[in-house]
Amino acid sequence: MKRLEGKHALVTGAARGIGAAIARAFVDEGAFVYVTDIDDDAGTAMAGLLGDAAAYLHLDVREESDWIAAMKHIEQRSGPLDIVVNNAGITGFEQGNYTHDPEHASLESWREVHRTNLDGVFLGCKYAIRSMRAPKSGSIINISSRSGLVGIPGAAAYASSKAAVRNHTKTVALYCAEQGLNVRCNSIHPAAILTPMWEPMLGTGPEREQRMAEFVSDTPLRRFGMPEEVAAVAVLLASDEAAYMTGAELNIDGGILAGAAASPK
Ligand code: NDP
Numbered sequence: 491m492k493r494l495e496g497k498h499a500l501v502t503g504a505a506r507g508i509g510a511a512i513a514r515a516f517v518d519e520g521a522f523v524y525v526t527d528i529d530d531d532a533g534t535a536m537a538g539l540l541g542d543a544a545a546y547l548h549l550d551v552r553e554e555s556d557w558i559a560a561m562k563h564i565e566q567r568s569g570p571l572d573i574v575v576n577n578a579g580i581t582g583f584e585q586g587n588y589t590h591d592p593e594h595a596s597l598e599s600w601r602e603v604h605r606t607n608l609d610g611v612f613l614g615c616k617y618a619i620r621s622m623r624a625p626k627s628g629s630i631i632n633i634s635s636r637s638g639l640v641g642i643p644g645a646a647a648y649a650s651s652k653a654a655v656r657n658h659t660k661t662v663a664l665y666c667a668e669q670g671l672n673v674r675c676n677s678i679h680p681a682a683i684l685t686p687m688w689e690p691m692l693g694t695g696p697e698r699e700q701r702m703a704e705f706v707s708d709t710p711l712r713r714f715g716m717p718e719e720v721a722a723v724a725v726l727l728a729s730d731e732a733a734y735m736t737g738a739e740l741n742i743d744g745g746i747l748a749g750a751a752a753s754p755k
């Protein structure tokens with residue numbers, strides 16, 4: 491028996507990176523996965539790679555109308571969802587604007603990051619609960635970040651949005667428990683996972699390797715993590731093995747949060 495046999499899952503931002511790895515791992519464990527994204531070409535290709543156990547749906551996590559349309563389609567096609575992974579997220583650096591410190595960041599860029607990372611997770615939780623209400627069970631997994639647990643001077647909006655995701659996860663977990671629903675909600679806090687998200691920061695050319703080494707020089711395991719390593723944690727939270735876990739936060743960061751960067755001798 492596979493660990494997610496018979497379950498239906500929706501993963502946001504699943505065209506590439508961590509979301510794609512989670513979709514693949516879920517299919518490998520027997521789930522049917524709705525691969526969703528705003529990049530329709532990459533999302534369709536990703537779902538195609540996963541075969542009959544996956545389908546692509548356009549879903550911009552910022553748009554409530556997209557959530558309503560996706561949920562209506564899923565309800566008609568396969569009924570309630572068992573698993574929702576709110577994975578889609580942006581750093582704010584996608585447009586090459588590196589001014590994200592608390593003194594100089596623009597209000598517009600602050601709002602854009604929160605729209606995707608926080609509004610998207612709020613909507614994802616809202617519609618996940620509604621889908622899971624009738625069967626009274628399910629697993630919601632929110633992808634926060636190590637940046638949601640510590641301050642990040644150069645990425646203020648990203649850190650703020652991910653901290654809010656951590657807290658909202660606990661609110662959702664308690665709300666569902668209060669409502670008598672066996673709907674669990676947990677957050678995963680990755681750090682330095684090698685995905686396309688890093689490309690604008692790593693760049694190309696001969697200095698790429700050096701930049702990579704610099705980014706992980708303070709990471710105790712001294713390497714980037716891989717998307718599949720995050721997906722393995724998502725499989726655990728999605729499965730019935732995690733039946734007593736709700737409102738929890740799991741770090742997957744090569745040990746960064748285990749200690750302080752400064753080590754007084
Ligand atoms: P990627 O940028 O590689 O992939 C994110 C995917 O989400 C892309 O396909 C992107 O589409 C899509 N997306 C962006 N905006 C939206 C939207 N509004 N609605 C739906 N989909 C959208 O990111 P990662 O795989 O690296 O990150 C996944 C999650 O993990 C994010 O929440 C991120 O913050 C978090 N995380 C990642 C870490 C890392 O080191 N990689 C560390 C900590 C947390 P498009 O390409 O068209 O923009």
